[in-house]
Amino acid sequence: MDHSSEPDDFAITAQISLVEQRFRTLKHGDMFGVFDQRGDITPSRGGTEGLFFQDTRMLSEFEFLLAGRPPMLLSSTLRDDNATLTCDLSNPDMPDLGLASNLIHVRRSRFLWRGTCHERISIRNFDGADHRMAVEIRYGADFADLFEVRGMTRVKHGRHEPAAVTLNDVVLAYTGLDARTRTTRLRFDPPPTRIDEGRALFDMDLTAHGHALIFVEIACDRPPGPRLPSEIFRACMREQRRWTRASSARAAGIDSSNEVFNEAMRRAISDLTMLTTDLPTGPYPYAGIPWFSTCFGRDALITAMNVLWMDPAIARGALLYLAENQATANDAVSDAEPGKILHEMRRGEMAELGEVPFRRYYGSVDATPLFVLLAGDYLDRTGDLATLKALWPPIVAALGWIDRATDARGFVSYFRQTEEGLANQGWKDSFDSISHADGTLAEGPIALCEVQAYVFGARLAAAKIARRLGCAEDSAREEAKAEILRTRFERDFWCEDLGLYALALDGAGRPCRVRASNAGHVLLTGIAAPDRAARVAAALMDGRFFNGWGIRTLASGEQRYNPMSYHNGSVWPHDNALIALGLARYGFKAQAERIFGGLFDSSLYMDLRRLPELFCGFPRRRGQGPTFYPVACLPQAWAATSMQAVLGACLGLSFDAADNAVVFDRPRLPAFLDEVRLLHLRLGPSSISVMLRRMGNEVAMNVLERRGDIQAILKA
Numbered sequence: 001m002d003h004s005s006e007p008d009d010f011a012i013t014a015q016i017s018l019v020e021q022r023f024r025t026l027k028h029g030d031m032f033g034v035f036d037q038r039g040d041i042t043p044s045r046g047g048t049e050g051l052f053f054q055d056t057r058m059l060s061e062f063e064f065l066l067a068g069r070p071p072m073l074l075s076s077t078l079r080d081d082n083a084t085l086t087c088d089l090s091n092p093d094m095p096d097l098g099l100a101s102n103l104i105h106v107r108r109s110r111f112l113w114r115g116t117c118h119e120r121i122s123i124r125n126f127d128g129a130d131h132r133m134a135v136e137i138r139y140g141a142d143f144a145d146l147f148e149v150r151g152m153t154r155v156k157h158g159r160h161e162p163a164a165v166t167l168n169d170v171v172l173a174y175t176g177l178d179a180r181t182r183t184t185r186l187r188f189d190p191p192p193t194r195i196d197e198g199r200a201l202f203d204m205d206l207t208a209h210g211h212a213l214i215f216v217e218i219a220c221d222r223p224p225g226p227r228l229p230s231e232i233f234r235a236c237m238r239e240q241r242r243w244t245r246a247s248s249a250r251a252a253g254i255d256s257s258n259e260v261f262n263e264a265m266r267r268a269i270s271d272l273t274m275l276t277t278d279l280p281t282g283p284y285p286y287a288g289i290p291w292f293s294t295c296f297g298r299d300a301l302i303t304a305m306n307v308l309w310m311d312p313a314i315a316r317g318a319l320l321y322l323a324e325n326q327a328t329a330n331d332a333v334s335d336a337e338p339g340k341i342l343h344e345m346r347r348g349e350m351a352e353l354g355e356v357p358f359r360r361y362y363g364s365v366d367a368t369p370l371f372v373l374l375a376g377d378y379l380d381r382t383g384d385l386a387t388l389k390a391l392w393p394p395i396v397a398a399l400g401w402i403d404r405a406t407d408a409r410g411f412v413s414y415f416r417q418t419e420e421g422l423a424n425q426g427w428k429d430s431f432d433s434i435s436h437a438d439g440t441l442a443e444g445p446i447a448l449c450e451v452q453a454y455v456f457g458a459r460l461a462a463a464k465i466a467r468r469l470g471c472a473e474d475s476a477r478e479e480a481k482a483e484i485l486r487t488r489f490e491r492d493f494w495c496e497d498l499g500l501y502a503l504a505l506d507g508a509g510r511p512c513r514v515r516a517s518n519a520g521h522v523l524l525t526g527i528a529a530p531d532r533a534a535r536v537a538a539a540l541m542d543g544r545f546f547n548g549w550g551i552r553t554l555a556s557g558e559q560r561y562n563p564m565s566y567h568n569g570s571v572w573p574h575d576n577a578l579i580a581l582g583l584a585r586y587g588f589k590a591q592a593e594r595i596f597g598g599l600f601d602s603s604l605y606m607d608l609r610r611l612p613e614l615f616c617g618f619p620r621r622r623g624q625g626p627t628f629y630p631v632a633c634l635p636q637a638w639a640a641t642s643m644q645a646v647l648g649a650c651l652g653l654s655f656d657a658a659d660n661a662v663v664f665d666r667p668r669l670p671a672f673l674d675e676v677r678l679l680h681l682r683l684g685p686s687s688i689s690v691m692l693r694r695m696g697n698e699v700a701m702n703v704l705e706r707r708g709d710i711q712a713i714l715k716a
Helices: 229-249 259-275 297-306 312-324 349-353 367-382 385-405 449-468 472-493 518-525 530-540 573-585 589-603 642-651
Strands: 024-028 031-035 050-053 056-059 061-066 072-078 085-090 104-113 116-125 131-140 159-165 169-175 181-189 199-206 211-220 253-256 276-279 282-285 653-656 661-665 675-683 686-695 698-707 711-715
Touching (some): 024 072, 024 085, 024 259, 050 211, 061 104, 104 229, 116 229, 131 169, 131 211, 199 211, 211 229, 229 259, 253 259, 259 276, 259 589, 276 312, 297 312, 297 367, 297 642, 312 367, 312 385, 367 385, 449 472, 449 518, 518 530, 518 573, 573 642, 589 642, 642 653, 661 686, 686 711, 698 711
Parallel strands (some): 661 711
Antiparallel strands (some): 024 031, 050 056, 061 131, 072 085, 104 116, 116 211, 131 199, 159 169, 169 181, 181 211, 253 675, 276 282, 675 686
């Protein structure tokens, strides 16, 4: 049964704009925090603020007050590496205390490390007189499931346990309907003057020009350690920064003649480092904050693809984790079928109880071919045949699922098996994202155009891997299947009047004759005929699609076009990155440059130079930035890696592991980059650093450093 015409029960409701609040975010492992610019969590706003751990909001209130009043904000900054949030505050005028404004300075320094939020509060009196002041910290925990925070309503909840209070700590606890007790422990150092289940009060004597410190430790589902918060603060900070440096150092570096671009790249790399969680199988990029800070299959695969040239360890970690969690049996509730690759994994109470189907959910039609496609790209990038040998059985299982998911028309299609699953299971997964030209929603099973391109690429990737592993028959079989698919795809998806491939075929085989960005993904794997690829490129770059900042998900003029929608007219950086990779594959690097320029220009208007998950598709206007989408994730992994992917596309960057060579095939640089330096590009134990300089329409290359037997090749 198909229900794609029904509104999505799991859509994120928009009650307040995340853009308006300009939240500050921190993450490490399975913990993330969303704070206002003062560093507070304010429950009265009813928004997304909180300290979250494993899909539960473990702290829903955390406010710092001076004499019962919130201090004034001076500045709120994240370190360039996202390691620490620092908030500088001062006292407002306090005539009742005889204290003028800006005499008491407060600096809050906060970071997350191993399931614990550490904070140091420095209070300094710049007045020449002593002051006695009440410093108060209010706190509370609603233990809301992340899906409740997103807007879902629950009829029943578990019970909040009585708070356990001692001289210097308080434990807030909740026992869910899943019989699991979740705890948040707050420890204070020095001990407060008074403490109860909702606040800690410090009566502080601030001498003239004196200084005081308060340390706070907030641990989620963790027992207390033997040492005081003040004793471990610096040690934990050092460990966290060492981990951050080591993680970011694994990737190749980017430096350029444009300092603003350098800022954007530093933030993007820091965002990816922050979002990446170390799992037993290796580094895995969580999708985004606040809604998707967990393992997603599609997001991780595309993120890894975007930065494969920089950091292949992320691809390896994602592939190994997804192989380990590949479906092995049929389960309608989770849309699982043998060989299928994970869509999403959740550990909150609602997922554990089955109130949402995402405990381990497989409702994604594209993750499985993308898994095989990335495996082939990883082999090309690294030559790591040992890892591919380990991955070969999961790849064979994935190919088996692709075969079984191929319908009578010869295309991989999807439909959800229960009403609780996702109605649309491509990357545009909102309920209204797949429609016909008249606006009516497509009925399933639905075969998306980009999924067929991914399947084509997956079969060629599997053929290449099989050949390297000595499986000649498997290789030939997959190549033959890819060629059959190419012929069918060109016959059934091409729309001559649109000059594009159809968005999809519906369950009756009718093409969805809609101008959608999905057609750009078709270029990614080479399934499109060259003459038709040229027409797709031309269509995507005209004003109906390209709004000056990027390519819209749906062209203006289409029946369902809405520049403020999630998938029907907005601009997604990762969508543009995949299109740019496809354009470059067919030699359309000038068009890829335009996309690069639009994304870079949009970053100039973004807080911290950080590209969001998406923004609105309104046309670009002189002197104005892009229009923000109110509930976009920020940061988002595949958005954070988009400009790196487009840079690689424009440079024609590839790797020849057999000859230990880095190859630049007819590279181009956009107008905003006179030169770019790629530092420590690694192949096995060797590395090379190169500088590329724009000289008119050409690009020259110099080798800056070489370690080991490696070469750089420039193809003019």
